[in-house]
Amino acid sequence: xxxxxxxxxxxxxxxxxxxxxxxxxxxxxxxxxxxxxxxxxxxxxxxxxxxxxxxxxxxxxxxxxxxxxxxxxxxxxxxxxxxxxxxxxxxxxxxxxxxxxxxxxxxxxxxxxxxxxxxxxxxxxxxxxxxxxxxxxxxxxxxxxxxxxxxxxxxxxxxxxxxxxxxxxxxxxxxxxxxxxxxxxxxxxxxxxxxxxxxxxxxxxxxxxxxxxxxxxxxxxxxxxxxxxxxxxxxxxxxxxxxxxxxxxxxxxxxxxxxxxxxxxxxxxxxxxx
Amino acid sequence: xxxxxxxxxxxxxxxxxxxxxxxxxxxxxxxxxxxxxxxxxxxxxxxxxxxxxxxxxxxxxxxxxxxxxxxxxxxxxxxxxxxxxxxxxxxxxxxxxxxxxxxxxxxxxxxxxxxxxxxxxxxxxxxxxxxxxxxxxxxxxxxxxxxxxxxxxxxxxxxxxxxxxxxxxxxxxxxxxxxxxxxxxxxxxxxxxxxxxxxxxxxxxxxxxxxxxxxxxxxxxxxxxxxxxxxxxxxxxxxxxxxxxxxxxxxxxxxxxxxxxxxxxxxxxxxxxxxxxxxxxxxxxx
Numbered sequence: 001x002x003x004x005x006x007x008x009x010x011x012x013x014x015x016x017x018x019x020x021x022x023x024x025x026x027x028x029x030x031x032x033x034x035x036x037x038x039x040x041x042x043x044x045x046x047x048x049x050x051x052x053x054x055x056x057x058x059x060x061x062x063x064x065x066x067x068x069x070x071x072x073x074x075x076x077x078x079x080x081x082x083x084x085x086x087x088x089x090x091x092x093x094x095x096x097x098x099x100x101x102x103x104x105x106x107x108x109x110x111x112x113x114x115x116x117x118x119x120x121x122x123x124x125x126x127x128x129x130x131x132x133x134x135x136x137x138x139x140x141x142x143x144x145x146x147x148x149x150x151x152x153x154x155x156x157x158x159x160x161x162x163x164x165x166x167x168x169x170x171x172x173x174x175x176x177x178x179x180x181x182x183x184x185x186x187x188x189x190x191x192x193x194x195x196x197x198x199x200x201x202x203x204x205x206x207x208x209x210x211x212x213x214x215x216x217x218x219x220x221x222x223x224x225x226x227x228x229x230x231x232x233x234x235x236x237x238x239x240x241x242x243x244x245x246x247x248x249x250x251x252x253x254x255x256x257x258x259x260x261x262x263x264x265x266x267x268x269x270x271x272x273x274x
Numbered sequence: 275x276x277x278x279x280x281x282x283x284x285x286x287x288x289x290x291x292x293x294x295x296x297x298x299x300x301x302x303x304x305x306x307x308x309x310x311x312x313x314x315x316x317x318x319x320x321x322x323x324x325x326x327x328x329x330x331x332x333x334x335x336x337x338x339x340x341x342x343x344x345x346x347x348x349x350x351x352x353x354x355x356x357x358x359x360x361x362x363x364x365x366x367x368x369x370x371x372x373x374x375x376x377x378x379x380x381x382x383x384x385x386x387x388x389x390x391x392x393x394x395x396x397x398x399x400x401x402x403x404x405x406x407x408x409x410x411x412x413x414x415x416x417x418x419x420x421x422x423x424x425x426x427x428x429x430x431x432x433x434x435x436x437x438x439x440x441x442x443x444x445x446x447x448x449x450x451x452x453x454x455x456x457x458x459x460x461x462x463x464x465x466x467x468x469x470x471x472x473x474x475x476x477x478x479x480x481x482x483x484x485x486x487x488x489x490x491x492x493x494x495x496x497x498x499x500x501x502x503x504x505x506x507x508x509x510x511x512x513x514x515x516x517x518x519x520x521x522x523x524x525x526x527x528x529x530x531x532x533x534x535x536x537x538x539x540x541x542x543x544x545x546x547x548x549x550x551x552x553x554x555x556x557x558x559x560x
Binding site (some may be wrong): 095153 | 296392
């Protein structure tokens with residue numbers, strides 16, 4: 001039995017390894033193909049650069065050196081960042097207030113509010129995006145940056161509330177009463193007691209929201225009008241070309257997210273010594 | 275999603291009765307207004323829009339025009355979800371039970387794909403499966419593919435990409451539910467003469483079903499509504515519901531049909547979820 005056990009746990013390990021490799025392969029490709037120069041060599045030795053970065057041509061640092069060269073890609077990227085910042089600001093405020101209400105207080109109608117928060121997460125993006133578009137068309141609202149922000153905040157509020165709720169559930173709210181007993185006014189109680197305790201949860205939720213907004217494509221595409229966010233730019237470009245600069249941006253986003261989450265993880269471990 | 279938590283255990287401090295009744299509603303107000311304006315009202319608008327120029331016949335037309343596409347969409351999403359359980363459960367089990375000090379590292383590895391923009395990682399799939407690239411060469415060598423066979427523009431390519439894009443959503447909830455299992459239960463099982471298989475089937479598996487349920491929804495629902503994977507990796511014969519909507523969403527005269535199609539997609543998913551909840555016997559949906 002012992003032998004059988006060891007064998008089965010080895011199979012489990014190997015299977016897990018294969019699945020992790022499956023998850024990693026495309027990421028490896030993203031990084032690798034940022035160093036690609038698509039195209040082919042002619043018989044006389046000259047290189048013809050291709051427009052689609054689908055096939056390995058030759059190693060090149062060009063896409064990194066000329067990361068800004070593809071028209072419209074960089075500005076679309078910055079636009080996405082700006083949209084994400086606004087979305088984080090609005091949805092973090094709305095979501096944090098909602099989660100405070102849901103965790104701190106008991107009131108009638110809580111179940112319905114919770115339901116309303118969960119529902120957007122259980123619907124495919126295309127339904128959310130298309131129904132929002134229907135509203136904008138009926139109300140004669142022209143689509144652009146503002147409608148994109150509206151759409152993003154709509155689904156981000158749910159994520160923020162759910163995340164912050166989970167993080168502040170264990171908080172002992174009597175600390176607030178203690179602060180009040182010691183003569184702190186409500187504002188001082190919030191800034192000195194409540195906020196410092198709930199802020200790590202809010203920060204985590206805000207980071208998640210930033211990533212969701214930056215990455216969202218389907219809902220955004222349906223409600224963007226002529227505004228091009230980074231994912232939309234890639235989608236439109238693919239008809240005429242797929243430049244390796246796309247992979248450069250992908251790699252940079254990957255690295256930045258990695259650094260952020262590793263440092264967040266380390267900071268958290270330092271705060272809670274085990 | 276809100277799997278876990280449950281009723282029962284209410285931590286200290288939850289559920290204070292406010293001295294003033296309106297306090298929670300003031301806090302909820304802005305968020306509720308936003309959700310009502312941009313989530314609830316649009317759904318009502320979608321329902322109304324689906325009944326324009328043709329009424330209920332729009333709905334029967336949805337099935338006669340797109341029957342094959344609807345069937346294909348749900349088949350793709352179903353197969354992708356099933357494969358995600360088969361691939362994801364053992365990995366989640368390994369991370370929760372066997373990984374030891376590599377636990378955090380492996381969890382990070384599962385989340386890593388999310389650090390690459392959705393469209394870019396789907397394009398990376400296209401690179402992998404492109405023309406006579408490494409994957410195609412390997413499949414031809416093993417004989418699983420004919421000498422001129424290709425992977426792009428097949429059902430397998432689209433299902434594989436859906437599986438890849440949503441697999442982390444399957445692994446993480448299963449991991450959470452496995453990780454929460456009280457280890458003393460697993461120690462008690464052999465004391466009561468259960469062997470490894472029996473322990474798994476009678477203790478571990480039932481306790482991890484909420485995770486499987488949540489993971490399945492998080493994989494199945496986005497798969498049903500996706501058009502990116504089918505567009506980038508499939509051809510005309512791999513179209514999904516999303517592709518139909520994406521092609522027509524800007525055409526005013528098609529909007530009633532597209533509204534009806536979205537509505538049908540939503541209702542079918544809702545029906546599927548309720549059926550699944552029933553089969554799995556999970557009542558912790560919300």
